[in-house]
Amino acid sequence: MxxxxxxxxxxxxxxxxxxxxxxxxxxxxxxxxxxxxxxxxxxxxxxxxxxxxxxxxxxxxxxxxxxxxxxxxxxxxxxxxxxxxxxxxxxxxxxxxxxxxxxxxxxxxxxxxxxxxxxxxxxxxxxxxxxxxxxxxxxxxxxxxxxxxxxxxxxxxxxxxxxxxxxxxxxxxxxxxxxxxxxxxxxxxxxPLPPPDRAAIDGWRENSLAYWKTFDEAVDYQGVFKTEIDEALRAIRLCTHEESSGTVAAVTTSLPEVPEGPRNWDYRYVWLRDAGMIVSALLRLCKSDGEGERYLRFICRSTGTSEHYPMAVFTDLDSQTAPPETELPLAGWNGARPVRIGNGAADQLQLDAFANVALAAKLLYREGKQDERAHWDVVQDICNFLTGCWQEPDHGIWEEGERLHYTSGKVVAACALESAAAYGDADEAKRWGDAAREIRDWVAAHCLTPEGAYAVHAGSDEVDVTAALFPVWDYCAADTPEMIATMTALERDWSPDGKLYWRRLQEADGRAEGVFVAAGFWVAQYWVMRGELERAREIIEAGIAQGNDLGLFSEEADPRTGEMLGNIPQAFAHAGLIGAVIDLNRALEARKSNG
CATH class of the missing domain: 2.70.98.10 (Beta-galactosidase; Chain A, domain 5)
Structure with a gap:
């Protein structure tokens, strides 16, 4: 009815x-x-x-x-x-x-x-x-x-x-x-459930607490921002489906990125793009690689979910193509409409999404406790696909409707191919390495602004905060002229205070949204790589302040009012915090050991 x-x-x-x-x-x-x-x-x-x-x-x-x-x-x-x-x-x-x-x-x-x-x-x-x-x-x-x-x-x-x-x-x-x-x-x-008594409920509670305690015991971290790390891990685990090991982007739908809509999306699905950052967070914090490997295994089960690409860029919890987008006749949160279930972007070409799966595998091989090349057949398919299609325009990390030559997609594709080449045979290493060099040459020729910064896409004069990740992905050093020019433009054009950052969108004004919470943590990682650790710490603290009293992040936050915007809890943002804090902690420990 x-x-x-x-x-x-x-x-x-x-x-x-x-x-x-x-x-x-x-x-x-x-x-x-x-x-x-x-x-x-x-x-x-x-x-x-x-x-x-x-x-x-x-x-x-x-x-x-x-x-x-x-x-x-x-x-x-x-x-x-x-x-x-x-x-x-x-x-x-x-x-x-x-x-x-x-x-x-x-x-x-x-x-x-x-x-x-x-x-x-x-x-x-x-x-x-x-x-x-x-x-x-x-x-x-x-x-x-x-x-x-x-x-x-x-x-x-x-x-x-x-x-x-x-x-x-x-x-x-x-x-x-x-x-x-x-x-x-x-x-x-x-x-149906038989009527429980007080003793049964008490037993269930104690068993449930013991279950959650096993996750705490799996973590090996005692550094800076320990409380916030624990809160971020809990948020990721609250978004993780135990049976399948998939981690949904958030547990809600249609909480708006812009007050009163219409940018309201269903985030109850598992995105390839999140794989690299979430797998990295789990592998670097946990004593074993079980959680990270299981999540990557879920991603790799998604092969065959797209008619055109190695897999759909996100899936449901059965590793199947997510349902098509449908609008519901609901009033919306605070009047933000439309209210949507399903998501229509599942079969977009997003180079960064596929590349992030290969990067996640590299992290498992490098940071994990096992020597075997887990899911190597999927990594091979992705790298062969990237080798053949990197020249094509795609929809970019922000799932834009217009296909363009987004720089971040090219960059992360090159990084994925280079990382996989280290584990491939001689033929694979050559083919993937050659493709990565071609991408680098193309980016240098087509993806710089007149100021010498990395452009959001080929031919653009603007930059996007995803470029802060280029050194993190090992594309370049943090202090190259291009990165310095990029960070200068980001702080001038896309940050209200030098600590929080808007994303640059093709189809909307990114500054009409809230700041993108994960982006500040990416920038903090950049400044860690530059050795400016106090600056990185201040940016991390500014990002943490966008969360609520329970340490939960939504996708975005209004920098003027502090209002949280977007779906909650945003697993991507929590993984971004973990990455930034671990990098900061390692740098602080290195500084201390070096006197």
Whole structure:
């Protein structure tokens, strides 16, 4: 059943924002590495896709005030502090009240010793009554849920809702009331579940905490920004689908890059472009190469998903081509429309996306703990493809509609071919090396601005912040005349303060968006390579400040207001932070050891 789009919402009584006007900075995320739920500082779950990240939502209040939500009603409450519990993906939220505090613990069962697909809400003893209301709206809010009784449980189609106190159905919502002074819980299961008791829930919680602790134990880092590194790893892991090992770009869709739209995209898919940076982050921080290798393995399973290229530039969690783009009749976050599911850019030619897979493989061979050339057949196919098509215009790293000779795509293709040549046979080394030299000659002849900087594309007078990565990719030294000219132009034209950076877009004004959070971390890596470590540290700190109190980044941030923009949590930005901090820490340690 399709519902008419409601009018733009005002705040609810008592000053609580309408669900689809909640600031992105106020959002927190819980998950079980299958799916995730997004909630605000008042404990309202406003986004939840049962079973998997890219599946249809049950709760979409984040994108429409009638899209479904699970709220905790405490008359007179206001938001208090919140934190993740013991390094896990389990979120504790405090509501302040004149009579005292109300504590919520939201989590999803995780690990081999807990049931699969259970979302739990625990409420500590409250000084005042608490009312919990689950208002489901399946399939992105496109039809009303069918609620029915099954013993003490409420069935929401095939899903089972249980509570510590009696549940009742009120219209199309399920309600539980908790008297003052009593603790309680509600849980929602993907399928039928026998009524649990308190002991069972306590056991699941401890098992889930133990599961998350195994990730902490796999990390070997004690350097600068240790807390922020831990937060970034948690965010990446909250975006990672355990069964397939794919990491989605974010767990949400259609949170806008420009206030009030229309640049609103579905990021619940796995991008090739992210592979290099995420694999690098996992390999450089973890004691074993398991997580990084599994992610690369997922990427390499995507062969055959494109009719024209080695693979689609992003896929769903089954390593299949992502669904086509569809617009939903929802009001949008803060009125930003259209609201989209699916993504239409999957079969673009993006040289950087394919090249990043080869670079990720190089990192596995160089940084990993295994000697074998994992997924070498895929690397060979990609390098042969790049050798034959690098001369073609592509859609670039920002997935532009217009195909041009984007410099960053040529540069990273050359770096990928050179890195793979070191592991290939004599014939491969020659062919790929020759192609890389041809690319370098072409870039030198066609991709410099009149100022001598690397142009965003051949023939352009403008630069883009992706060029800060050229030394990181080993394309050139950080202090070449071209790089110095590029960084001068970037700071002059594409940075509001020398620490945060806009991206340069072909089809829109990049300065109309927020600053691109990952870009600042790329620039920090550049200054580490130049030896200006204090400058790099200041840029990293400025980037960290764009996150929220839980250490979560969205894709962008408004440099004037601090408002977070775009989907959350942005795995790419978190991986960028890790890369910059590790480079800084290694440089600081080298400086210390050298006196």
């Amino acid at each position: 399709t519902r008419p789009r409601p009018e733009r919402q005002t705040d609810r009584p008592g000053g609580t924002p309408a669900s689809n006007t909640v600031p992105i900075r106020d959002l927190g995320v819980i998950g079980d590495r299958r799916s995730a739920a997004v909630l605000d500082r008042m404990g309202r779950i406003l986004w939840y896709c049962p079973c998997r990240f890219d599946g249809p939502s049950l709760l979409a209040g984040l994108l429409d005030p009638d899209g479904g939500e699970w709220r905790v009603e405490v008359e007179g409450a206001r938001p208090g502090p919140r934190r993740y519990l013991d390094g896990s993906g389990m979120l504790e939220t405090t509501l302040e009240h004149d009579a005292g505090r109300v504590t919520l613990l939201d989590w999803m069962t995780s690990g081999p010793d807990a049931p699969v697909g259970v979302l739990l809400r625990e409420i500590g003893p409250s000084p005042v009554p608490v009312r919990l209301v689950l208002h489901p709206r399946p399939d992105y809010g496109r039809h009303a849920a069918q609620l029915s009784r099954s013993g003490e449980a409420v069935m929401i189609e095939q899903m089972a809702l249980h509570g510590s106190h009696p549940l009742r159905i009120e219209g199309d919502a399920a309600v539980m009331e908790l008297p003052a002074g009593e603790a309680g819980w509600m849980l929602l299961s993907d399928g």
